[in-house]
Amino acid sequence: MSRAAPLTFVLRSMSLNSVSVRNIKSRSRVFPLFILGGYSKSAVICRCLGSNTYHKLCIANKIAKTRLMTKTPSSSAQLHIDTKHMDSLSRVKRVSIEGNIAVGKSTFARLLQSQNQDWEVAQEPISKWQSVESTSSQAVGSAQPTVSNLLQMMYQDPQRWSYTFQTFSCMSRMRTQLQPPPARLLYAQGTPVQVFERSVYSDRYIFALNMFELGCISAVEWAVYQDWHSFLLEQFGHRAQLEGIIYLQAPPETCMARLRKRGRGEERGVQLTYLEKLHVQHENWLVNKSTELHFEHLKQVPVLTVDASVEFERDPEVQERLITQVQTFFSGL
Ligand SMILES: Nc1ncnc2c1ncn2[C@@H]1O[C@H](COP(=O)(O)OP(=O)(O)OP(=O)(O)O)[C@@H](O)[C@H]1O
Ligand SMILES: Nc1nc(=O)c2ncn([C@H]3C[C@H](O)[C@@H](CO)O3)c2[nH]1
Numbered sequence: 001m002s003r004a005a006p007l008t009f010v011l012r013s014m015s016l017n018s019v020s021v022r023n024i025k026s027r028s029r030v031f032p033l034f035i036l037g038g039y040s041k042s043a044v045i046c047r048c049l050g051s052n053t054y055h056k057l058c059i060a061n062k063i064a065k066t067r068l069m070t071k072t073p074s075s076s077a078q079l080h081i082d083t084k085h086m087d088s089l090s091r092v093k094r095v096s097i098e099g100n101i102a103v104g105k106s107t108f109a110r111l112l113q114s115q116n117q118d119w120e121v122a123q124e125p126i127s128k129w130q131s132v133e134s135t136s137s138q139a140v141g142s143a144q145p146t147v148s149n150l151l152q153m154m155y156q157d158p159q160r161w162s163y164t165f166q167t168f169s170c171m172s173r174m175r176t177q178l179q180p181p182p183a184r185l186l187y188a189q190g191t192p193v194q195v196f197e198r199s200v201y202s203d204r205y206i207f208a209l210n211m212f213e214l215g216c217i218s219a220v221e222w223a224v225y226q227d228w229h230s231f232l233l234e235q236f237g238h239r240a241q242l243e244g245i246i247y248l249q250a251p252p253e254t255c256m257a258r259l260r261k262r263g264r265g266e267e268r269g270v271q272l273t274y275l276e277k278l279h280v281q282h283e284n285w286l287v288n289k290s291t292e293l294h295f296e297h298l299k300q301v302p303v304l305t306v307d308a309s310v311e312f313e314r315d316p317e318v319q320e321r322l323i324t325q326v327q328t329f330f331s332g333l
Contacts, residue, residue, distance in 0.1 A: 092181045092192045093333045094241065096199035098206070098286060099248030100278050101270070102259035103308050105197050108248060111312070112195055115323050118188035120181060124197040125172040126151065132168070152266040158216040166211065166225055170203040174232060177240040191330045200240060201298060204229050205291050206281045214277070230294055242301050243333045246326065247286045248308035252279045304329040
């Protein structure tokens with residue numbers, strides 16, 4: 001079978017359902033797409049090998065994680081994104097840092113960020129939870145936006161606000177986990193890693209579950225939460241999947257002391273019993289493996305348990321030991 005000379009296209013626009021390309025030799029075409037991975041609007045060159053049967057998309061910049069399937073009007077074809085940039089993208093590992101409140105996740109994440117250019121830390125989006133903008137429905141037109149501290153509302157009246165908080169925290173975590181890696185990770189020499197402070201999984205298997213068990217989320221709210229959480233992850237989960245988890249482990253008493261020392265206003269009423277309960281949730285999920293999980297891949301994700309009770313903030317020797325531990329873990333993913 002003879003092969004026609006490759007035609008080169010440049011991308012004009014790309015949406016969830018179609019990619020519009022301009023043939024360099026003047027013809028324009030639109031390919032309907034079923035996007036199975038992430039994608040980038042910029043700098044895509046589409047090369048059409050032979051007839052309509054095989055198309056190769058070269059992402060010159062970044063993004064587009066796995067594969068795109070396309071059906072052209074005349075035939076079915078597979079669109080592969082498999083340039084060296086794509087290889088780079090699939091090399092980027094995704095890891096979350098999990099652990100009790102105030103165990104030291106942000107501190108640990110900052111340490112990781114300062115140690116290796118190939119690692120990119122995404123912080124927990126707490127500032128979003130502290131300032132939720134809304135407008136009153138009564139005064140349409142003259143309505144003033146109100147800023148509410150949902151974190152504070154949840155701590156002050158957990159029965160009323162826990163479900164609302166979990167919907168918002170989970171959506172904001174999902175957004176964070178769907179963020180493409182920064183370009184420099186694609187050119188990393190070592191193992192490029194996106195590190196997330198907590199995840200859509202701890203949202204469900206630590207906090208929401210805990211709130212349900214404490215009676216702050218009703219049975220109906222828990223059923224609704226689980227339903228949309230499962231659906232969301234079935235739809236987008238492949239783009240948010242983790243390759244590893246770092247569990248910062250410390251006694252609840254240690255976390256309590258650090259929480260008090262930090263003195264975040266919203267957490268003033270937090271009791272040791274709450275941290276003890278969260279500690280058990282972490283242990284059940286990440287150590288005892290007794291939490292019922294609903295995602296097959298999550299059951300296989302390797303967990304690195306780090307003793308976070310040691311003072312590592314100002315001890316370079318401990319820091320070095322931790323970094324080596326993490327480095328070994330990352331390179332094995
Ligand atoms: N290893 C450590 N030894 C002693 N103090 C620590 C250690 N790690 C963090 N701290 C201190 O404990 C407090 C809480 O740390 P940090 O904010 O990093 O916790 P976190 O786990 O990110 O909290 P959150 O659960 O609220 O996100 C801070 O005051 C920090 O300086
Ligand atoms: N209820 C509840 N659900 C969550 O998913 C969640 N994630 C974080 N937090 C609280 C812990 C710290 O106070 C503060 C910062 O981590 O926010 C949560 N609380």
